[in-house]
Amino acid sequence: MIHHSHLTPHKPQGGLWSIRDNKRINLPPLSVSVYSSILASISRTTLTQKFVNASASAYDSVRYTFPLYDGVSVISFKCKIGSREITGRVKERNQARKEYDEAVSDGRHAALMEELESAADAYTVSVGNVPAGAEVEITLVYVGELPHDAQVNGLRFAIPTHIMPRYGICDAAASFVQPQGSFTVTVDVQAAPGTWVKSVSSPSHPVQVSIGSVSTETLEESQAPSSHKASAKLGLQSASLEKDFVLHVVASSLAEPCAVFARHPTLAGESALMATLVPRFSAPADEAKHEIVFVCDRSGSMSGNSIIGLKNALLVFLKSLPLGCSFNVCSFGSQYSLLWPESRAFTPESFKEAAAAVEKFEANMGGTEMYQPVEAVLTNRNSGSQLEVIVFTDGGIWQQTELFKLVADSVDKSDGAVRVFSLGIGGGVSTALVEGLARAGNGFAQFVGDDEEMDRKVVRMLKGALSQHMRNVQLEVKWKEEDEGFELVDMVDQSLVLDVDEKGSKDPVDLKDGKDKPLYDANAGDSLSKDPVSTGTASVPETLPSLPVPKIIQVPSVLPSLFSFNRTTAYLLFSGATASRIPESVTVRMQTTGGSFSQSIPVTVLEHADDTVHQLAARKATKDLEDGRGWVAHARDSSGALIHDTFSSCFDSITKRECLRLALKYQIAGRYTSFVAVASDGKEVEQEEVEDYDVVSRSRFGRPNQIVLPRARAAPGIRLGGQARMAVARCSAMGQEVRMMSTSRNTTQPAQCAPMSGARMMAVPVAVLADREAGKPREEAARNAKEAAPLDKLRQVIKLGEIDGSWRGSRLLSELLDRRVAADASAEEATAGVLQWLETEMGEFRDVWETLAEKTRTWLSLFVA
Known part of the structure; x- marks a missing residue:
């Protein structure tokens, strides 16, 4: 039996804390600031938390535990103690802990960030040797995919409640210190040029929303608003959140598939592809029980x-x-x-x-x-x-x-x-x-x-x-070779046959029968060495077999079922010969009982090297491995035997080694790796050389330290038309936006928001801008305020219905439908009246009643027959 506990009560209810005289002493939080840039469906968030040691004595070690959204990739960790800043590097978990403990014992400043072994979305930060009166500033940077939110058919951005928990001394008899400082959240949103941000709203907190500009723009730039930009800001007087902060983002470009290809800026021979799959298809009704x-x-x-x-x-x-x-x-x-x-x-x-x-x-x-x-x-x-x-x-x-x-x-x-x-x-x-x-x-x-x-x-x-159960969801990459007219197609799953012989392996199901249906239909409804790393491999046995790294690593290793209108993201990590090629398209194929489906997605190639896609892919790959899946679980040797079966006695160590290889290579934290920052001899660590990410001292807009956006280009030889051209144009813009999230140890902070002058506020009213450029203005706040009453009415109508999709006339039904149906109406009349009411009055809640309406139409057709 597994012993479970409810998560919240067992998480430390405080900021930085330490134990003294058997009491938990907390370092008061001074402020918390969150800045996030949402570009297409990817977010890059900088979280800065400041604390102060208000006591008259120093602390050897203080710590706190907090959650982050599952699956995000923490790519930067810095800690400033007083005036000294130390920068974290990712190392093997035990090695990082050892270096931290040694530094603390030597009296040096140190910081450690590690994932809790028992919960993948909870982290602990430890800070060593905090002087009396010193301020502590902890800065994290993480990137992640934003999940789809079916309630608004958009993106969901969330800051968990316990990022800055309430705090106080554990002993109930001790004095309780009230929160100080402030909590600010700024979220900038950019959709692809040529598309528009339909709405930005928060169901959890009152936010100030500006559509047409982002917070990093100067006052002059904000005078020319664009419908593909928006910004939201939250400001609290207390440095704590009483509940999760949630932001909904709805944009016109989220419902179309796209793919982006990038080369790594510092790792030679490494490239990656991110494919966003948005199935939109009509399949026959599933006849299975x-x-x-x-x-x-x-x-x-x-x-x-x-x-x-x-x-x-x-x-x-x-x-x-x-x-x-x-x-x-x-x-x-x-x-x-x-x-x-x-x-x-x-x-x-x-x-x-x-x-x-x-x-x-x-x-x-x-x-x-x-x-x-x-x-x-x-x-x-x-x-x-x-x-x-x-x-x-x-x-x-x-x-x-x-x-x-x-x-x-x-x-x-x-x-x-x-x-x-x-x-x-x-x-x-x-x-x-x-x-x-x-x-x-x-x-x-x-x-x-x-x-x-x-x-x-x-x-x-x-x-x-x-919906129908999907089978054999597969990806294939089509390359455009330099020799004109010569094309090469790679089936991704074939890359997992290591040292494959000349005959290759035969797929169990042949999906290329030329009769595939479109997976996206706009008209359908709404080498691993024994010592792979230079540090931190002590916990991995040196006797493990040496396995070559596949030329293509797919993440996740087994693509999940695809659901219509539900976004799924897949990554491909290329190495060796494949990394030097340029992809033209990526094709997804799958089978259902209703037939086979496929969709070819043109690939946008980033003109400048970028590591954001690699970091997202690497974190998802390590997550796959940590969950007992990943490419090693499906790899075979040249005889066709699973690596898992051949090396079953040491397979867990093989999996861990691959986790370490990816995490250390791409510098991401996970189950087996941690960030550790240590000052040398108690002195401030010198600033590490900043890698070249096209950071310029002054941009064409006159703003310092802005990251230059590259021009994205489609793969050569591509011919597009209609919706395919539009999708690539939007994905190309997404490629430009991804470029903005390139990591650098000299993290660019958002510029100070320009004052909200009368001219800026009156330049283009939000409703007018939305109506002119989007065509479908949505007053989100007003809708949320009025939604409860009609939704309650809808629930009551549904409750009155029969399980076969029909209704019987009644006084209550007549009142709910505003007398559209008589109280003594027949079943046929009442059912037809309800269906008409749903379609004419409850269109806003179609997602709630459309499944029930299918039964209603079936009942009516059988009744007439």
């Missing part, structure tokens, strides 16, 4: 709005289930219980019993014990059906790896017949848990904040669960 099990967190922390939102969402879920499926509901806390011992067919009787049980849900089941209920659901599944598990939780567990392995093993043993989806509820939820469950379960994850509605997200999740 579905078993759907809802796994619901009813721990004590779910009280209040969380449990109410869960009940509302579940009732919409249940009413939208298709006839012919089977379902069950599992509740868990410290223990778990199933509504029925086995899933039951979806009938009026079973629906009524389930709905009655859901109405009685309370958050009264104790802590968060997740392994056993998930195990019970997976074990008791109906082998004749495809199992879809949808997990709702607001907490987290420390032993996440065991749970992920349980889910991944079940998916593998079922040959893909099992999928797991996850919905994180409220602030403080472990993103590593929610994202990790979906990754292991071949599904997708969503998050809903304390003040957000979850209806759209749960219905989108149900649609995903009812």
Whole structure:
């Protein structure tokens, strides 16, 4: 049995702290500032936190623990103690800890940042030898992909609650120090030129939004606003966040696939490709039998709005289930219980019993014990059906790896017949848990904040669960050779056959039959050596076999199921001969029971070298390996035998070695590596030589230290037309934007925001700008304010319906539909009236009711027949 604990209570509730006289003493936070640049769907965030040792004595070591969003890549770590700044380097975990401890023992300044072994989204920072009265400034820089948010069909940017936790001395009898300073967040958004930012809004905090410019622009530049730029700012008087900060970004360019290719600026013979896959296709209805099990967190922390939102969402879920499926509901806390011992067919009787049980849900089941209920659901599944598990939780567990392995093993043993989806509820939820469950379960994850509605997200999740199961999702790269007319195509999975013989290997499924359907259809609905690194390899046995590094490493190693309208990002790391070639296009292929699909995506080549794509790819690759997957798990020798089987006794060490190779090569923190910064002989470390990233002293706009944007070009020989040309143009712009996020140890800070003068405010009204350039103005704030009432009405109408998609006339239904339907209307009249009302009055909530409406149309057609 795995011993779980709810995440939030067990995380240290303070900033920098140390133990003295058996009491936890905290260093008060002076200020916290967050600056993030969102370029296309990638964010680069600089987090600066300042503390002060207000006591009259020095501290040997102080520390604090905080979460970051799962999957982000921390690429820079600096610590300033008084006037001395030390810069971190990534080293093997044990080596980094050893260097830190030795420095502290010698009385030198030192800092260490390491990922918690029990939670991939939690980090600990330790600072050594802090003098009395000294200020401590910690600066992190991290990059990451922004997840898709189905509620707004846009991007979700989040700062976890505990980045700057509340603080105070642990002893309740001791005095409590009130927070000081300020907490500021500035987020700049840039979509591709030629597209527009539709809306920027926060469901969690009041923010100041400016559409048409970014905060780093001067007053003169801001006089010529552009619809592809926006900026949002949050300012708090206290250096703490009471709840997660969430920002929604909706832009016109997010719904189209694109690919970017970049060469590394300092590592010769290394290049990388990032492909953003946005499937948009119409597939035949899945005729397979579905078993759907809802796994619901009813721990004590779910009280209040969380449990109410869960009940509302579940009732919409249940009413939208298709006839012919089977379902069950599992509740868990410290223990778990199933509504029925086995899933039951979806009938009026079973629906009524389930709905009655859901109405009685309370958050009264104790802590968060997740392994056993998930195990019970997976074990008791109906082998004749495809199992879809949808997990709702607001907490987290420390032993996440065991749970992920349980889910991944079940998916593998079922040959893909099992999928797991996850919905994180409220602030403080472990993103590593929610994202990790979906990754292991071949599904997708969503998050809903304390003040957000979850209806759209749960219905989108149900649609995903009812969609066809994908098989053999593969990538291939088409290269353009220098010899005119000669083309070469690489199937990515063939790169994992090491020392392959002349005959090669035959794919188990031939996807190139010339009859593939388009995966993106705009008209479809809405060498590893024994000592691979110079430091930190002591924990990896030197007797491990030497394996060549594949010429192409795909990340993730096995592409997940693709869901229509859900963004998925894949990376390719090239080395050796492939790194010198120029890709023309990347093609994704997959199979379903309804046929095969494919989509060829033109590649935009960055004209200047850039390492952002490499850092994102490397972190995702190490994450894949840490989860027990990664390319080494699928690599074969020349005889066709899996490396895993041939070297099973030392395979874990082989995997760890590959994690170390990637993390140290690209300087990213992870499970096996940490950032360590040590001052030499107590003196300030000299500034390291800054690598050339085209940083100029003065740009053409007159601003110092601005990063020059390169011109991106499409691969030679490309001929495009219509939407393909538009997609490449937007992706080309994304390539320019990615360039802005190149890492440098001399991190450029945002310029001071220009004063909001009357001229600047009146230059172009936001609504006018949106109407003129976007064509679809969206008053996001006003919509959020008015949304609750119509959404509640929609829920009541759905609740009155029958499970077959029909309605019966009643006085309440007539009132809800504003007398469109008579109280004594027949079933046919009432059902037709509801469908018309949904389509004419509830278009804004189409994502909530469209699955149910499919059943309604089917019922009406059968009734007429």
